[in-house]
Amino acid sequence: MEAGLPANLTRLGRKNSKTTKPGIVHLGLGAFFRAHGAVYIEEAVNASGGDWGIIGVSLQSPRMRDQLAPQDFAYTAQELGPSGETLRQIEIVQDLLVAREDPEAVLAAMADPEIRIVSLTITEKGYCHDPATGALNVSHPDIKHDLESELPVSAPGFLVRALQRRKAAGLPPFTVLTCDNLPENGKLVSRIVLDFAQELDPDLARWIEEEGRFPSTMIDRIVPATKQEDIDALAEKTGVYDAALVQHEPFRQWVVEDDFVPAYGTGARPDLGAVGVELVEDVTPYEHMKLRMLNGTHSSLAYLGYLAGYETIADTVADTMFAAFVKALWRREIMPSFEAPPGVDLSAYADALFGRYSNPAIRHRTWQIAMDGSQKLPQRILGTVRDNLAVGRHCQGLGTAIAAWMIYVGGTDLTGAPIDVRDPLADQLKALSDGGETPGEKVAALLSVKQIFDQDLAAEIRLEIEAAYMLLMADGVRTVLEDLS
Numbered sequence: 001m002e003a004g005l006p007a008n009l010t011r012l013g014r015k016n017s018k019t020t021k022p023g024i025v026h027l028g029l030g031a032f033f034r035a036h037g038a039v040y041i042e043e044a045v046n047a048s049g050g051d052w053g054i055i056g057v058s059l060q061s062p063r064m065r066d067q068l069a070p071q072d073f074a075y076t077a078q079e080l081g082p083s084g085e086t087l088r089q090i091e092i093v094q095d096l097l098v099a100r101e102d103p104e105a106v107l108a109a110m111a112d113p114e115i116r117i118v119s120l121t122i123t124e125k126g127y128c129h130d131p132a133t134g135a136l137n138v139s140h141p142d143i144k145h146d147l148e149s150e151l152p153v154s155a156p157g158f159l160v161r162a163l164q165r166r167k168a169a170g171l172p173p174f175t176v177l178t179c180d181n182l183p184e185n186g187k188l189v190s191r192i193v194l195d196f197a198q199e200l201d202p203d204l205a206r207w208i209e210e211e212g213r214f215p216s217t218m219i220d221r222i223v224p225a226t227k228q229e230d231i232d233a234l235a236e237k238t239g240v241y242d243a244a245l246v247q248h249e250p251f252r253q254w255v256v257e258d259d260f261v262p263a264y265g266t267g268a269r270p271d272l273g274a275v276g277v278e279l280v281e282d283v284t285p286y287e288h289m290k291l292r293m294l295n296g297t298h299s300s301l302a303y304l305g306y307l308a309g310y311e312t313i314a315d316t317v318a319d320t321m322f323a324a325f326v327k328a329l330w331r332r333e334i335m336p337s338f339e340a341p342p343g344v345d346l347s348a349y350a351d352a353l354f355g356r357y358s359n360p361a362i363r364h365r366t367w368q369i370a371m372d373g374s375q376k377l378p379q380r381i382l383g384t385v386r387d388n389l390a391v392g393r394h395c396q397g398l399g400t401a402i403a404a405w406m407i408y409v410g411g412t413d414l415t416g417a418p419i420d421v422r423d424p425l426a427d428q429l430k431a432l433s434d435g436g437e438t439p440g441e442k443v444a445a446l447l448s449v450k451q452i453f454d455q456d457l458a459a460e461i462r463l464e465i466e467a468a469y470m471l472l473m474a475d476g477v478r479t480v481l482e483d484l485s
């Protein structure tokens with residue numbers, strides 16, 4: 001019996017020894033990357049070889065390390081389909097470092113000559129940027145700290161300090177492979193890294209700009225947060241306890257701009273093409289499609305579904321009113337706002353998305369998706385609204401979703417119950433909402449937040465959002481949606 005486990009359970013362990021040497025450091029080794037990128041990378045190593053083991057880094061909490069270390073960094077990926085599940089053990093992760101505990105170890109790993117890629121899933125707020133403009137936020141407390149100290153706390157700080165060490169050691173830089181849901185995410189992270197490096201040392205910035213590479217990516221797989229009851233249920237079924245279980249839907253997609261650090265030649269990346277990753281020259285149309293069609297409706301359903309009393313996305317779209325609403329959003333407001341990637345049929349993509357949302361085995365909470373809305377709204381919803389307005393098309397559906405977000409961040413739902421709002425701007429947003437007496441004042445106050453709203457766009461949409469806000473408050477979500485489907 002393992003310490004702390006009941007006698008009938010054994011702890012999950014590695015089946016194979018660590019034969020692959022590390023080639024990747026991954027910042028932010030949460031559930032998403034372990035259920036998506038890590039699975040692809042393990043498959044690529046199995047298919048074509050190469051030393052591409054992953055050293056994970058948690059920037060803040062030791063929780064993931066404490067879960068993975070006792071099982072030698074192996075974990076189960078449980079695929080949940082509408083009509084059954086499959087289990088698979090993933091062993092590509094070799095180690096996990098906790099940056100808050102030992103930043104020096106993280107920098108040393110990133111500066112190791114064997115490491116050729118530093119990949120990231122640090123969520124939108126981890127980039128310490130201004131979401132409305134994409135520039136590094138130099139007044140962010142972590143960035144201020146990192147510009148002063150050689151031992152950083154932020155992801156931009158780690159990237160630049162590690163690149164600085166590599167330059168000093170005469171090594172090529174690593175490829176920075178961002179896997180977060182941000183528009184033109186490669187360009188965005190390169191701008192942040194270069195802004196930071198410029199503040200530190202213009203020579204370093206020049207070197208990174210010339211030698212470094214920041215491919216953009218589009219990543220897609222629905223991965224809800226694992227709950228303790230899921231871990232317990234699997235342990236009961238298999239007799240094996242996996243504290244680091246990840247659960248995911250069957251669907252997955254990864255589109256990567258094929259632009260890795262040239263100094264490494266063919267050893268610059270795993271053979272991702274062999275396992276279904278789409279390596280393309282320009283990811284932008286795929287990113288638009290995914291951020292607007294999937295994440296845009298995910299966030300819309302999250303705020304409206306939460307306010308209508310639904311716990312998960314599957315519960316929300318099982319309501320015929322919401323089903324009609326989300327389909328109308330795709331057809332009328334989202335699909336006309338961008339150009340489809342080559343050879344992609346957007347109506348079929350929308351149908352497939354609806355099927356994915358409806359998967360009852362995936363319990364993806366509206367509350368989870370509603371988190372960090374201030375960092376998500378610009379690329380998920382506001383860009384679509386802006387592009388529609390430019391051709392004179394109004395966005396009543398997305399406007400209603402923005403109004404729902406405003407009610408949500410006000411901190412009280414439509415029944416008067418408090419909402420546990422998680423957002424880096426939560427306090428500021430609540431104060432702005434509380435400071436307005438009328439719906440019109442609350443809407444105007446929230447629209448004035450420049451990190452989120454371009455002020456020209458804010459002026460254009462104000463009246464429409466105010467009307468939607470009042471209707472939601474007066475009639476409730478379902479009645480409002482009835483008119484929008």
Ligand code: CS2
Nearest residue numbers: 219220221222223295298369
């Ligand atoms: C979701 C995404 O939590 C969220 O905000 O919209 O994590 C979504 O599930 C993924 O992007 C799907 O690929």
